[in-house]
Amino acid sequence: MRGLRSMHMKTLHRWLIQNTARLIAPPTRVCSSCAQARQYAGWNPLRVCDSCFQAIPWIREVECPVCGRGETCPDCLRLGPRTLVMNRSAVRYDDAMRELLAAYKYRGNERLRVLLGRMLVHAYRLYMLDPTIDKRGFDCITFVPVSAERLAERGFNQAEQMAVILGEQIGLPVASLLTRQRHTGKQSKMSREERMANMRGAFAVIPGRAVKLQRAARRRKLRILIVDDVYTTGSTLTQCAEALCESLPQARVYGLCWAR
Template identity: 55%
Template sequence: MLLTPRRSQCVICGREYHGTNVLNLCAACSSSIPWIREVKCPVCGRYEPCYDCDRRSDTFFVHNRSAVKYDPMMKELLASYKYRGNERLRPLMGAMLMHAYALHKSVAPHNDVIWAVTYVPLSETRLMERGFNQAQQMAEHLAECAKLPVFPLLRRARHTDKQSFKSRGDRLHDMRGAFIVEESTLQQLRELRKRGSVHLLIVDDVYTTGSTLNQCAEVICGAIDIPVYGICWSR
């Protein structure tokens, strides 16, 4: 038994494979992950030329980095987790964010700062529909893996419709005033800042136009003077 390789089950396809790995994936699924390895836009972290960042008049986050390209495989993976409640994918999604965190560190290698994590909140309506906030779960798993503090810093001021089928202009309009800062958590962040310079990561699942991330960053920067970064699972 000691000499027999351990058999594990792939969390994506369910096939058994020999050995173990951080993502709990078989070789076929692991090789299919479309990691973002080269960034073409230094602001949003896109892997191809970007025009959205040039059109944005105000950017309140320093930059965003994402782990994977939003291809059909990743779209189905997120749908299984986010809409069909397949929470066994939670460790995988959170662990994949470590790749985006590494991309951050490669361009912002500040060894003397404290990295902290927050996430995009859901409205009460959406939370009741799904039963969990995927961004919160990803943020908590990333924080656990990277040994970072996590803060529930934002709250939805109002419910907004799903953004996936909206135009860029509609997204920008819809996000205005959608978030507010939790004062009690803000005070915790102020206390943390007494220990040194704090850089804040905002976690979300998909970066499309950046309107959600930018609105979150604007609200946070209006409440406390710290650098804010985006860290998304896919782009």
Template identity: 40%
Template structure:
């Protein structure tokens, strides 16, 4: 009987889910089903942005910024993985300011969900365009090859560009969090990433500034990366695309979207760089959190 009891205990332990030390709450608990390194309770509490109310900036609540601004926005849209709640703020702080490197894959996998949603949105939009073109489908053939191919094409980002940090910030933290996020997304989706941008000057902590101060700070804050090796990589990458007729699909990657001033400044610089090479780009942004 003792042998049977011991055997049953061993079987139960093998069948029971292994417990883990959660990276968010710090408790030992049942692991999450979809995200590595956190418990099921913390996974359920993540404030995912599944249906953004603002289709331009991806905000999950009413957005006065996009509606009141009459200026043209240099990105197609932004999408963020989560709302920037106090729990998410603490989580990012653990990684960004207190060097908890274990959080990097988790944050990157969360950002990947935002990419999946963006991709699904773009493909739904293409399907909608295809429906409009149904009346023209009878003309598909050797004289109209583009109609059918456009309908069947799946959307895919071509390039990831992380938002750069200043030299002083890099020395302080030892890494660029946006670049780390882009690394994870690049590995998961097979999308190349290039550090096409540099900061021209240190802008200080943006979290302590008002909207107008952020916008003023970001004017001329970025420039194309002057590193010859990076530019050569960019040129080689452009050559691999061949004679593509559609615009380049470029995604800017950052940790937080607040006013969008950083993303807009980066997008304008990337657009200018692409124009210098005779290329048209559709620019998007993906951020881990939306404040």
């Protein structure tokens, strides 16, 4: 018995020696945003250090109920009835967020898809706080498709990747419902009117997908979330919503974007 106790004490002593450093100081982890190895006690689902987390310009309160902006939005005041019910976004699109998205979208840093996808959970929670939203939530998530030219150039669809991560986080199925009819080019230098004209008729529902989705819903109104990276004028999401509602007249379509 004494020998067994002695062996146990030696094992405990060895464990304490090996783990003292980890007990005194938190382990070093690599931040998924700045890629720096930093020590900190707290760890969040985004896997970013405290400094990076505090720098994220979260949209905490929605001022515009239509586009989800964090301040009054004159653009949405001019909008009449439209197919896209509303939109919510996770962050304001400032210089830091623009650089983060560029690293992922244009410079091929695909490890950032997990970070950006998990950030979408914040936008989803903004929906759940809205008193007009059915607390049963949504039936499925879809995403804005990219053209064949853009997919060949970039190698991935950022909206699809973020939608998959979001679906994993909130437990909703992700369905590929839309196809892009034509390549629309970059819209960054276009005016609002030019964007709307450029995107008109750009999307269509993949044949057969709408029928399967409607059957699964058992004739009730479907609630569909469309994921995209940045909401600027809403022209892209609006055209996606119009394509969906043309095939699914009873559907209610909502946008969910990473940045606004």
